[in-house]
Amino acid sequence: MTVSSSLRQQALHALQLCAPDEKARWVLGWSLSMPVDPAEILSPTLPLPGRPEHPRLVPPAQVKTRSMTTVEGRAALIHALAHIEFNAINLALDIVWRFAGMPEAFYRDWLRVAQEEAQHFQLLEGHLHTLGAHYGDYPAHNGLWEMAEKTQDDLLARLALVPRTLEARGLDVSPAIRDKLLQAGDQAAAAILDIILRDEIGHVAIGNHWYKALCQQRGLDPVAAYAELAQRYQAPRQRAPFNLEARRAAGFDEAELAALQQP
Template identity: 65%
Template sequence: MSELRQLALATLAIASPDAKCAALRAIAPDCALDTSALLQPATLLPGREARPQLVMPRDVPQRALSTLAGRAALIHALAHIELNAVNLALDIVWRFAGMPPAFYRDWLGVAREEADHFELLRAHLASLGHAYGDFPAHNGLWEMAAKTSDSLLARLALVPRMLEARGLDVSPAIRAKLIGAGDVRGAEILDVILRDEIGHVAIGNRWFKHLCEAAGRDPLEAFASLARNYSANLPRGPFNLEARRAAGFSEAELIALQQAHRS
């Protein structure tokens, strides 16, 4: 098996984070690509180990960053988000047929960078005396992926353009807290992640607007409609407008975002 989308599906099914990241890096960016195939998973997706324990977001314990355990819990939460992001990128590659080849290669590149982020955070977590799986985590990102499994337009609108774009907003405050707690290495990793995530959200924006244009839909109208139809909770401010502009959000979209926040 050497076709890109089949390899993405097989990699998504792998439970071990180490094995998943290794299999992902073994996929050649220029390998054969069948954009039309309708693929079917052989196992429940995504593959994951028994740890970390998954809980509701409200049940994730809040810990003070002034303690070592608190900083470790935060780094663990970020690592979990990045591993989820690996799965999300792999999922969009195999699940949705009929897009231009550049679409699939874009998201394979995203998956690789998300794996880099996960490994940076996991190594830092180890330096704090903990391993991935030591703390409970929630599965909100993947739950939205499951909700939007029937629509690529909805997936692009509500995962990279909404949930992952939220990471652009919160990154500066988290970075400041890490610096305040003396965790310079954690702040350095966040700088890398923010830089790359601007590019990832930009990819989501580009392909969302590509589909809107093909369907003759206004991106603002389409996003608002999809958010309503999928019962998505719109993000609350403050917003990192500079990062969102760099990621391809238009001024009209940013104004609408801020108006929705104030209403």
């Protein structure tokens, strides 16, 4: 397949790829200086997103929690994290091709996110192999992509409810997961979690930046707009404890954090 050198066309092509390793390599091979046509109208030729036959997708309640004191338990956890990162690659690619008319910097920001998510996936998949497992060995759920489908016609909602809600949740839970891995003696996995948390602060910051820019453009109050969008799209309620330090670093202001912590 011949693919244009346009950044947004490349993103759509990569999104349609099914093999996770191929998708990650393709994304990591891009240059941030690729030309961008913000006005280009694109249409997929294959189902979105491209994904492998496995892992089998099940409702969240059917994804079992296993003890991290066993190798299998740690493998199941690393698999779940790898699945999140695979979905995160797809989410970044989708926002690049789907939403026309934004500044060039918008698309380059999300390309960088896609590349870092691909690096995360490769790190986790590589560690999974050391535990005797492979991506696809365990069932997984599709919550991240389901929210992407709900918000496919509204960029403001996508920014509010994917990077600022579902991905921001990772800022809250990553430190505890990292500590449990360390307690289980898996220093390599803990080091990967440190890298992911560092990068995810930047990804959520990008979501915050463009969400607030769109709110300003549309004359909306960011806190009130978020509450309305969360209700309209039935976003999951965010629950304490919150990693307030990481959320501040990711661009949440005090008014947003106060609203977040309301009962």
